[in-house]
Amino acid sequence: MTTLHEARGLTMHKRLPITILAGHLGHGGAEGVVVALAEGLSRMNFEVTILLRGRWIARAIPPGIEIVMLRGTSDRQRVRELQSMWHRRPPKIAISHLTEVNIQTLHARQRLAKDFPVVVVEHTMPSRLINDYTGGGWIYKRNLLRKVRKYYREADAVIALCESAAVDISELAHMPRNKVITINNPVIPSDIDQHMDEMSGHPWLDSTSGINVVLAAGRFAPEKNFEMLIRAFKKVHTARPDTRLVILGAGECGRNYERLADELGIAGYIAFPGHISNIYAFMSRASVFALPSIIEGVPNVLVEALACEIPIVATDSLGGNRELLMNGVYGTLIPLGDEDSFASAIISAIENRPTTEGYRERVKDFEVDSSINKYAQLISELTEKGNANAKST
Structure with missing residues (x-):
């Protein structure tokens, strides 16, 4: 190159x-x-x-x-x-x-x-x-x-x-x-491996106590569909009490997400750390990356997740998700609005971790x-x- x-x-x-x-x-x-x-x-x-x-x-x-x-x-x-x-x-x-x-x-x-x-x-x-x-x-x-x-x-x-x-x-x-x-x-820096090796600074991710973290990231805006993810995570946590959800980012809908988590009784199992300087440290330690968006171009966070070779569950939204994941070869695609299937796919990725070999090669052009x-x-x-x-x- x-x-x-x-x-x-x-x-x-x-x-x-x-x-x-x-x-x-x-x-x-x-x-x-x-x-x-x-x-x-x-x-x-x-x-x-x-x-x-x-x-x-x-x-x-x-x-x-x-x-x-x-x-x-x-x-x-x-x-x-x-x-x-x-x-x-x-x-x-x-x-x-x-x-x-x-x-x-x-x-x-x-x-x-x-x-x-x-x-x-x-x-x-x-x-x-x-x-x-x-x-x-x-x-x-x-x-x-x-x-x-x-x-x-x-x-x-x-x-x-x-x-x-x-x-x-x-x-x-x-x-x-x-x-x-x-x-x-x-998107992908030449020193990505160094960034991945750094500690995240979050206790759930840096812990060795067997916690499975579901990670998501993006603007807190309606089109990012994080409310669906929080509702789906309620089902995930019911089936797997060892799971936690971390959503990185900020925006207009942040308080709505916090209220929803409180209403569902899972506020203690969801963290909103805000914007962080090294997303690769979080991704390299998470069990699953979740992308619930309604619309995307080619989401940089999905590219970053592929580069970190983490299991991925994403909505089959209009835009680049399907193209980037090669019709589901490099992650699980779930139809928009199918909250139950989204939760089931996260549970499956935790219990039967799919092979992620070749994920980084998929995004080499990034x-x-x-x-x-x-x-x-x-x-x-x-x-x-x-x-x-x-x-x-």
């Missing part, structure tokens, strides 16, 4: 200015990808600026990366601000993440006389996101769909995280399928170096094409 050091040859001798756009840098998986991408490209001698439309930064920013926050509070203000900024100093290429930011980026580029490539990265299944989960009512959803169809076709490349998402984007945006490419997220090299190759192709077009005019 080409290393980051070897891939430096893909860049020009002069440091290329690249702008990566995102909503914020909170604890979500997409935000983690933004930071990993920025760090990887910076190490390849790109001049990286992260441009944010929100002020939430909960992640360490690697040295040498500039952070710029837009002042505008409305879509129109942000587009004009981008337009003004890029009129003075356009980037060599812009890479935008998440639907609304993608639209604003493409709109701003369209209004400029200057031309530079724009790559947009879609982190989920946009049709399901727009139809079921985006707030703002039907008028907002209709307008968002219209903008996706208007602007995504103007992108120089659209990146999807899995094949099913690529098809969804192509159909939703009415754009050629070959214009949507798949690049896996940069290694940070592998993913960053693919981004670098795309950047090289698009910038060279842009240079050729400029010379011909």
Whole structure:
């Protein structure tokens, strides 16, 4: 595999200015990808600026990366601000993440006389996101769909995280399928084994007393479906009193989860540690990883669980779960809404641990170096094409 050091040859001798756009840098998986991408490209001698439309930064920013926050509070203000900024100093290429930011980026580029490539990265299944989960009512959803169809076709490349998402984007945006490419997220660090060997700091996981921990992680939001997991765990704990449930993360639904656990009489067997710095230490010591989501793109936590070779129980939700788990070869897929089967699958994984050999090999393309090299190759192709077009005019 080409290393980051070897891939430096893909860049020009002069440091290329690249702008990566995102909503914020909170604890979500997409935000983690933004930071990993920025760090990887910076190490390849790109001049990286992260441009944010929100002020939430909960992640360490690697040295040498500039952070710029837009002042505008409305879509129109942000587009004009981008337009003004890029009129003075356009980037060599812009890479935008998440639907609304993608639209604003493409709109701003369209209004400029200057031309530079724009790559947009879609982190989920946009049709399901727009139809079921985006707030703002039907008028907002209709307008968002219209903008996706208007602007995504103007992108120089659209990146999807899995094949099913690529098809969804192509159909939703009415754009050629070959214009949507798949690049896996940069998720797995080169020193993953070192992270796995560290202690988690949680007594249930670091204990040698025979406790079986069911682990889950994600934003505490309705689409993550942790309420179903808590109800299913009630059944698991009834059958296996040696089990405990640990849910990592935070968000709007946290208090609802705590109340539900209390109502079910299992509050003493569920822990909510919040955000932690080393998820691999937790995964390497858990008995089962559970992913109950209603919708996902390609969930980074599922990639991380596969890399740790832990038994997996996941919902067969719309998105990348089925594709990533190879139709159940690398974990157990349960139909959405089937709480009893979800509980039974967890119990089965504890009592009859399935073989997890080959799980890490399945997610080899999610290694940070592998993913960053693919981004670098795309950047090289698009910038060279842009240079050729400029010379011909």
